[in-house]
Amino acid sequence: MPTTKKTxxxxxPTIERLALYTRPLEIYQRxxxxxxxxEALARHCGVNPAQVRKDLAHFGEFGxxxxxxxxxxxxxxxxxxxxxxxxxxxxxxGLGNLGTALVENQNFRQRGYRFVAAxxxxxxxxxxxxxxxxxxxxxxxxxxLVKQLNIEIGVIATPPRxxxxxxxxxxxxxxxxxxxxxxxxxRSPECCVVENVDFSVNLExxxxxxxxxxxx
Amino acid sequence: MPTTKKTxxxxxPTIERLALYTRPLEIYQRxxxxxxxxEALARHCGVNPAQVRKDLAHFGEFGxxxxxxxxxxxxxxxxxxxxxxxxxxxxxxGLGNLGTALVENQNFRQRGYRFVAAxxxxxxxxxxxxxxxxxxxxxxxxxxLVKQLNIEIGVIATPPRxxxxxxxxxxxxxxxxxxxxxxxxxRSPECCVVENVDFSVNLExxxxxxxxxxxx
DNA sequence: GCCTGTGAATCCATTCACAGCT
DNA sequence: AGCTGTGAATGGATTCACAGGC
Numbered sequence: 151m152p153t154t155k156k157t158x159x160x161x162x163p164t165i166e167r168l169a170l171y172t173r174p175l176e177i178y179q180r181x182x183x184x185x186x187x188x189e190a191l192a193r194h195c196g197v198n199p200a201q202v203r204k205d206l207a208h209f210g211e212f213g214x215x216x217x218x219x220x221x222x223x224x225x226x227x228x229x230x231x232x233x234x235x236x237x238x239x240x241x242x243x244g245l246g247n248l249g250t251a252l253v254e255n256q257n258f259r260q261r262g263y264r265f266v267a268a269x270x271x272x273x274x275x276x277x278x279x280x281x282x283x284x285x286x287x288x289x290x291x292x293x294x295l296v297k298q299l300n301i302e303i304g305v306i307a308t309p310p311r312x313x314x315x316x317x318x319x320x321x322x323x324x325x326x327x328x329x330x331x332x333x334x335x336x337r338s339p340e341c342c343v344v345e346n347v348d349f350s351v352n353l354e355x356x357x358x359x360x361x362x363x364x365x366x
Numbered sequence: 367m368p369t370t371k372k373t374x375x376x377x378x379p380t381i382e383r384l385a386l387y388t389r390p391l392e393i394y395q396r397x398x399x400x401x402x403x404x405e406a407l408a409r410h411c412g413v414n415p416a417q418v419r420k421d422l423a424h425f426g427e428f429g430x431x432x433x434x435x436x437x438x439x440x441x442x443x444x445x446x447x448x449x450x451x452x453x454x455x456x457x458x459x460g461l462g463n464l465g466t467a468l469v470e471n472q473n474f475r476q477r478g479y480r481f482v483a484a485x486x487x488x489x490x491x492x493x494x495x496x497x498x499x500x501x502x503x504x505x506x507x508x509x510x511l512v513k514q515l516n517i518e519i520g521v522i523a524t525p526p527r528x529x530x531x532x533x534x535x536x537x538x539x540x541x542x543x544x545x546x547x548x549x550x551x552x553r554s555p556e557c558c559v560v561e562n563v564d565f566s567v568n569l570e571x572x573x574x575x576x577x578x579x580x581x582x
Numbered sequence: 583g584c585c586t587g588t589g590a591a592t593c594c595a596t597t598c599a600c601a602g603c604t
Numbered sequence: 605a606g607c608t609g610t611g612a613a614t615g616g617a618t619t620c621a622c623a624g625g626c
Contacts, residue, residue, distance in 0.1 A: 152460060155391065165444075165575075166571060166575050168569065168570075169566070169567040169570040169571065170564075170567060172553070173550060173569075174551070175494045194551055195551055196551055201582070206475070220503045231574070232570045232573060233575055233576075233577035234570055234576045236433050238569075238573055240480055240551075244465075247466065247471065248467045248468035248471065250463065250467070251462075251463035251466070251467035252565070253465065254463045255464065255565070257549055257565070258565070258566060258569065261566050261569070261570075262568055263566070270460055289487070292432050293576045302576065303569070303572060303573075303576065325578040326576060326579060326580075327572045327579075328572075329565070329568055329569060329572055330510040333389055333473055334389060334440055335389070335410055335411055335412055337389070341579065342578065343572055343575040343576055345568045345571055346567075347563070347565060347568055348385075349468070349471070349473070349474070349545070350385070350473050350474060350477050350479070351382065351385040351386065352545055352561045352563055353454075353474065353479055353545060353561075354381075354384075354388075354448045354477075354521070355381055355382060355385065355452055355557055355561055356451055356519060356543045356544075356545055356561050357448060357449045357450055357454055357519075358381050358447070358448045359381075359451035359544075359558055359559040360518065360519065360542060360543040361447075362545075363542060364542075364556065
């Protein structure tokens with residue numbers, strides 16, 4: 151396993167929570183609150199204060215004992231850690247309702263994730279212009295546009311059947327990171343990162359907990 | 367802590383994975399494959415075979431030693447466990463791009479989650495008809511419609527600022543389960559279940575892993 | 583006094599390895 | 605022989621509790 155360590159070994163849940171901490175920090179910053187304690191930050195994210203401190207301790211000492219964390223400094227540090235202190239270029243695969251909604255999503259845009267290309271295999275959709283101004287491209291253009299536009303992350307919002315094919319096109323074009331909204335497990339090369347989002351899994355979780363609430 | 371135990375104590379990750387197991391099982395069933403081993407199921411979901419068996423063991427003995435699991439029986443059992451062997455009525459709060467896409471989503475519909483009402487606080491949207499046929503309602507109608515239509519789960523797709531308000535309207539109307547797409551931590555009563563979905567957290571995860579891939 | 587940073591302790595989840603059944 | 609079901613072992617992650625510095 152040739153894993154050069156830049157970071158010794160960060161637990162995956164820690165990374166997930168760092169992203170979470172970002173949300174209240176942005177709000178505090180907007181409201182001009184200069185300092186936050188691990189306890190307050192933890193409460194806003196529904197976690198344990200010691201957890202917050204442990205998570206941050208993996209990367210350095212960002213706080214001041216007896217005082218707390220300086221909001222904008224902490225936010226800056228987390229953004230550096232997550233590499234969200236810069237912009238990322240994305241492309242979308244599949245422009246059904248979901249794909250279109252994702253391209254238009256303000257949450258992404260504000261955080262520096264920019265959709266710079268949109269692909270669909272349906273010839274009837276190719277050439278159409280999305281509200282944001284993007285024009286839907288044929289998948290044949292993918293390899294070229296990935297290079298030209300410096301696309302680093304692919305987002306899959308195709309129907310499940312076409313998701314694997316879409317992933318392979320992306321990998322073949324040199325993309326190493328995929329956010330997959332299709333409810334299917336993608337096969338992917340070792341060197342690549344795939345993150346799955348499946349709303350219906352979340353709903354099934356809810357249904358389970360709700361049903362158990364009701365019968366207690 | 368007055369938690370009557372119907373189920374002794376099931377780990378949360380187990381529930382999450384049960385939903386995952388469902389996906390390949392449905393495909394096997396469609397293809398007419400009668401039996402599946404824990405090893406095959408595990409491979410399709412990217413987990414360990416022992417994990418699959420442990421997860422299922424919490425709820426009973428569903429397999430046959432030396433043989434495997436009968437696909438349709440197992441699928442039925444999991445659906446019973448997750449309470450997805452019936453339909454659930456949902457309502458959506460907020461009909462921007464994302465909210466609209468969710469209402470139209472086939473993945474939900476196929477799994478028995480039906481949007482039976484749609485609410486928006488913007489008077490300009492109230493009265494409009496969505497492609498699926500639903501007419502957008504004013505939030506004042508929420509309490510009445512929740513009762514009339516037997517809505518059990520609320521889905522929040524409003525901008526972050528309005529999410530807490532939307533949640534409170536839902537709780538006040540007697541809803542006990544919320545799927546929240548707004549990137550904000552909702553305050554909720556003890557007796558309720560809230561599940562958060564935040565795509566940008568997933569993207570930040572991806573960005574972190576990708577950045578670390580590149581510099582190794 | 584207050585809040586961070588951190589070793590120690592606890593808790594939980596995953597994996598192993600094999601007994602048990604067909 | 606093959607694959608499930610499961611106690612035992614391992615490996616992590618969370619929480620506690622306090623030492624360290626403002």
